[in-house]
Amino acid sequence: MEKKLSFEQLFAFAQSVFEAMGCSREDARIAAEHLISADMSGVDSHGVARLSGYFRLWEAGRIEAKPNIKVKHETPSTALIDADRALGLVAAPFAMNLAIEKAKIAGTGWVAVRNSNHYGIAGQYAKMALPHDMIGISMTNASALVSPTFSRERMLGTNPIAMAVPTASEPAFVADFATTTASNGKLEILQRKSASTPDGWVQDEQGEITRDPAILKKGGSMLPLGSDREHGSHKGFMLGSMVDILSGVLSGANFGPWVPPFPAYVPMPENQPGQGLGHFFGAIRVDAFESTESFKQRMDLWIRRFREATPVDPDQRVIIPGEPERMAEKDRSMYGIPLNEAVWEDLKQLSERLKINF
Amino acid sequence: MEKKLSFEQLFAFAQSVFEAMGCSREDARIAAEHLISADMSGVDSHGVARLSGYFRLWEAGRIEAKPNIKVKHETPSTALIDADRALGLVAAPFAMNLAIEKAKIAGTGWVAVRNSNHYGIAGQYAKMALPHDMIGISMTNASALVSPTFSRERMLGTNPIAMAVPTASEPAFVADFATTTASNGKLEILQRKSASTPDGWVQDEQGEITRDPAILKKGGSMLPLGSDREHGSHKGFMLGSMVDILSGVLSGANFGPWVPPFPAYVPMPENQPGQGLGHFFGAIRVDAFESTESFKQRMDLWIRRFREATPVDPDQRVIIPGEPERMAEKDRSMYGIPLNEAVWEDLKQLSERLKINF
Numbered sequence: 026m027e028k029k030l031s032f033e034q035l036f037a038f039a040q041s042v043f044e045a046m047g048c049s050r051e052d053a054r055i056a057a058e059h060l061i062s063a064d065m066s067g068v069d070s071h072g073v074a075r076l077s078g079y080f081r082l083w084e085a086g087r088i089e090a091k092p093n094i095k096v097k098h099e100t101p102s103t104a105l106i107d108a109d110r111a112l113g114l115v116a117a118p119f120a121m122n123l124a125i126e127k128a129k130i131a132g133t134g135w136v137a138v139r140n141s142n143h144y145g146i147a148g149q150y151a152k153m154a155l156p157h158d159m160i161g162i163s164m165t166n167a168s169a170l171v172s173p174t175f176s177r178e179r180m181l182g183t184n185p186i187a188m189a190v191p192t193a194s195e196p197a198f199v200a201d202f203a204t205t206t207a208s209n210g211k212l213e214i215l216q217r218k219s220a221s222t223p224d225g226w227v228q229d230e231q232g233e234i235t236r237d238p239a240i241l242k243k244g245g246s247m248l249p250l251g252s253d254r255e256h257g258s259h260k261g262f263m264l265g266s267m268v269d270i271l272s273g274v275l276s277g278a279n280f281g282p283w284v285p286p287f288p289a290y291v292p293m294p295e296n297q298p299g300q301g302l303g304h305f306f307g308a309i310r311v312d313a314f315e316s317t318e319s320f321k322q323r324m325d326l327w328i329r330r331f332r333e334a335t336p337v338d339p340d341q342r343v344i345i346p347g348e349p350e351r352m353a354e355k356d357r358s359m360y361g362i363p364l365n366e367a368v369w370e371d372l373k374q375l376s377e378r379l380k381i382n383f
Numbered sequence: 384m385e386k387k388l389s390f391e392q393l394f395a396f397a398q399s400v401f402e403a404m405g406c407s408r409e410d411a412r413i414a415a416e417h418l419i420s421a422d423m424s425g426v427d428s429h430g431v432a433r434l435s436g437y438f439r440l441w442e443a444g445r446i447e448a449k450p451n452i453k454v455k456h457e458t459p460s461t462a463l464i465d466a467d468r469a470l471g472l473v474a475a476p477f478a479m480n481l482a483i484e485k486a487k488i489a490g491t492g493w494v495a496v497r498n499s500n501h502y503g504i505a506g507q508y509a510k511m512a513l514p515h516d517m518i519g520i521s522m523t524n525a526s527a528l529v530s531p532t533f534s535r536e537r538m539l540g541t542n543p544i545a546m547a548v549p550t551a552s553e554p555a556f557v558a559d560f561a562t563t564t565a566s567n568g569k570l571e572i573l574q575r576k577s578a579s580t581p582d583g584w585v586q587d588e589q590g591e592i593t594r595d596p597a598i599l600k601k602g603g604s605m606l607p608l609g610s611d612r613e614h615g616s617h618k619g620f621m622l623g624s625m626v627d628i629l630s631g632v633l634s635g636a637n638f639g640p641w642v643p644p645f646p647a648y649v650p651m652p653e654n655q656p657g658q659g660l661g662h663f664f665g666a667i668r669v670d671a672f673e674s675t676e677s678f679k680q681r682m683d684l685w686i687r688r689f690r691e692a693t694p695v696d697p698d699q700r701v702i703i704p705g706e707p708e709r710m711a712e713k714d715r716s717m718y719g720i721p722l723n724e725a726v727w728e729d730l731k732q733l734s735e736r737l738k739i740n741f
Contacts, residue, residue: 102460103671131489132458137672160633173701178693178700188625190632198628200621204615223613231696234705249610250615255581256564257608263558263704264622266689267546270556274681275518275672276550281688298684313461314495314633323632326656330639331624335536337590343531343538346621 027360028369035066035073040069041381042076046083046184047090048112058115063146064362067353070210071146074368077375079112079142081289088142089114093339094119104275106138110301111143113165117304121150124308125157132313137276140300143167143287148201148350154189154308155197158317161189162307164171166272166279170285171205172246173266174259177232179246180282183209184268189347191311193321195328199347205247206258212238212247217365225252271305278303386727387719389554393431394419396730399739400434404441405448406470414472416692421719422506422720425711429504432726435733437470437500439647446470446500452477458491463634464496468659470504471523475662478510482666483515490651490671495500495634501525501645505545506559506598506708512547512666513555516675519547524630528732529563531624532617535590537604538640541567547705549669551679553686557705563605564616570596570605575723583610629663637660680735 036057043053060079064072082088092111096104104123108116120136127134144150147163154161167182183203190198203209207226215222215238222238229235230244241247248260273280279299286293311317334343364372376383394415401411418437424432440446450469454462462481466474478494485492502508505521512519525540541561548556561567565584573580573596580596582723585595588602599605607619631638637657644651669678722730734741 040576097563098672100671102669103490103667105672108556130459132461133491133493135491135667160629173557173689173692175694175696175699177695177702180689190628198624200625202615202618202621204618206609219593225614228695249619251564252610252614256583256610256614257545257560258610259702260560260562263560265652266556266704267558270427270546270548270682270685273656274685275667275669276675277673277681280681280685298681309493309633310458311463311633313458313493314456314463315635319635320633323635323638323656324628327628327632327638331531334531334538336533337535337586338533341533343534344617346624 030364031361032065032358034063035064036198037363038376038381039073039076042375042379043112044082045331045379045381046088049091052112052115053124054117056112056127059118059145059149060115062149064358065354066146066148066350067357068146068210070208073364073372075145077371078287078289080375082142085289087285087289089287092116096123099367100258102127102133104136106136108141110140110142113142113304116141117150117154117163117306119159120304121153121163121306121308123157124306125154128159128308128310128313129144132310133307136306137271138304138306139276139278141278141304142285142304143302144304145256146201147185148189150306151187151189151201151338152197154325155191156381157308158191158311160191160311162309163187163304164268164272165304166269166284167281167319168284170209170241171246171249171265172228172232173255173262174249174254177228177230177246178282181262181265181269182284183247184265184272186264186268190324191321192328195325196351197347198324198345199350201350203259204250204268206250206252206261207247209247213239214335226343253296264318272303273299276303384723387720389418389719390716392718393422396659396734396741397434399732400438400737402472403739404438404446405630407449407631409414410470410473412651413476414470417472417476417503417507420507423712423715424504424506424708425715426504426568426708428566428571431711431722431730433503435729436645436647438733440500440645443647444644445647454481460485460491460493462494464494466496466499466659468498468500470724471500471662475502475508476511478662479511479519479521479664479666481727482664483517484514486517486666486668486671487678490668492666494664495629496662496664497634497636499660499662500643501660502662504559505543506547506557508664509545509559510555510557513549515666516549516669518656518667518669520667521545521662522626522630523662524627524660525644526604527640527648528567528599529607529623530586531620532607532612533722535586535588535604536640538683539620539623539627540642541605542623544622544626545581547653548682549679550686554709555705556682556686556703557708559708562608562619563625564619565605567605570599585613592719594685600612630661631657633663634661638651
């Protein structure tokens with residue numbers, strides 16, 4: 026039978042694990058909140074399922090639980106942050122808050138982060154801009170799993186982009202997506218079901234099309250959004266590259282195939298050109314352009330008009346970015362967060378080892 | 384036989400046409416330069432092939448040849464511009480220059496433009512940032528030809544995004560792409576050849592897959608990057624939406640299905656919520672984050688590493704964004720810009736009508 030836990034239960038457990046790593050109570054709270062928010066949004070691959078992975082990274086000495094996060098350089102609208110190997114879950118909200126503070130004065134704020142770790146889901150930080158009547162932008166590079174068009178070498182991460190836009194009475198517009206055809210999470214689901222992927226999601230070590238969802242474990246790679254050249258995979262590659270450049274090259278983090286892997290047992294790439302992995306955040310004050318009220322009304326109109334776009338099938342209307350995550354949140358706040366057997370066992374082992382109640 | 388003209392010949396002709404519309408000598412020069420640069424980069428669909436289209440828009444009273452382009456609002460890092468129905472080819476460089484000036488002081492500059500017209504190719508303006516050691520960003524919305532995932536109604540334009548990044552000794556990284564699976568220009572090429580499109584480029588009026596490249600003339604629509612839901616078309620839709628929101632909603636221009644059409648004979652959409660169409664530009668000073676020299680060295684490393692990524696086919700290595708356009712430029716500066724019969728006839732008619740030498 027499927028097991029379910031509430032946000033509060035998972036949050037409390039995650040916070041205790043982060044404290045056991047040596048995080049301050051406040052950092053542990055922030056990290057747990059952002060981590061479990063992924064589960065709440067239905068992005069199971071990036072939530073509590075990764076908790077023991079973060080713990081192992083810390084054990085391997087690749088995460089600093091008491092980081093000295095420093096602003097290395099700044100201008101009125103920008104800052105560069107050295108995250109001192111912090112949890113991405115701690116470095117990212119720090120950076121996004123700074124972007125928001127910059128935007129209050131300069132109209133926009135843009136913060137690049139180096140020397141960080143995986144930060145969970147991108148949308149989480151973009152959404153922090155909403156209560157300030159700002160548009161929030163968040164992106165990160167990640168360890169290489171994706172081959173550029175015409176290549177069979179893993180060169181880019183799934184490099185997600187998120188943008189959150191405030192509205193008047195409609196729920197916020199929140200786009201949050203990996204720059205690949207499919208997400209890693211979807212491959213994991215298919216592996217558990219022993220099902221095949223559609224064509225165009227992954228390729229094998231030789232660059233041949235395959236439908237094996239476990240191909241990444243056999244030297245295969247994911248494909249950029251667009252799948253193949255004929256369907257625009259060079260555009261997905263460009264998009265993933267833009268994220269890599271802003272997050273990794275601009276910040277002084279690693280980039281391309283040099284980004285540190287998430288699994289602690291995978292050795293670090295050699296001759297790394299930067300520090301840790303990188304993120305890039307933006308906050309755009311709406312009234313740095315137009316009146317907030319009029320903008321929000323137009324966003325409401327945008328959302329309503331797109332929701333009413335003539336559907337192909339009358340039973341399936343256009344999905345507004347952010348809707349699926351909000352539906353998951355609603356469902357999970359009522360019925361709890363489902364955990365599959367593997368994740369449940371993994372968390373139980375962690376709890377026994379750390380003597381934390383689960 | 385295919386006809387060819389040099390950049391100088393086409394530039395001089397285009398400048399004369401813009402002057403005949405009443406543009407100042409300087410505006411006509413700027414517009415002609417940006418227009419013919421599209422031809423030089425190999426993007427024939429957005430170059431001189433559109434000249435008579437611009438002329439007809441002016442005849443229809445939808446372009447103001449002597450615009451009073453105004454900064455309506457600004458902060459240290461932002462500005463909102465009302466382009467007064469200028470040629471996009473004139474409004475866009477004005478706005479990008481302002482973004483660059485803002486970036487010099489505030490670290491970054493972000494300029495939204497409303498009440499403008501089609502601006503040609505996005506990359507053209509992004510590249511203006513390069514000599515200033517800045518990263519340039521350019522995007523625009525456009526008249527609706529693209530259906531969101533699950534819809535058969537044209538709701539978005541091809542909404543391109545461009546980003547140009549300075550380098551040390553390697554040529555600059557210049558990504559410039561429509562947020563659709565294929566570009567309109569590619570459909571036009573297939574129509575001239577009476578060839579079919581691959582699956583996943585377009586759909587018919589009922590939302591059924593079709594391979595007819597002329598389907599847009601029969602109520603069909605283009606598909607967002609990703610082609611279908613299974614291959615991530617919802618991501619292409621999100622990307623096109625982000626461009627629409629930053630270019631159209633934030634600036635007070637029209638957005639979604641209300642963006643003015645390019646062909647002058649197509650009536651304006653009713654109940655338009657904004658003015659003209661909209662663009663969004665960004666300039667990011669590299670040294671607002673890290674030392675310019677070290678950044679450029681890392682970009683060179685990025686480019687070299689990606690160029691050397693293991694190819695699937697040894698004869699086809701990874702293409703670095705910007706390479707195809709640079710190759711076209713090299714070829715065309717030596718051998719001239721090829722014009723197909725239809726474009727040649729169109730320009731000849733225009734020249735006879737305006738009594739301009741062609």
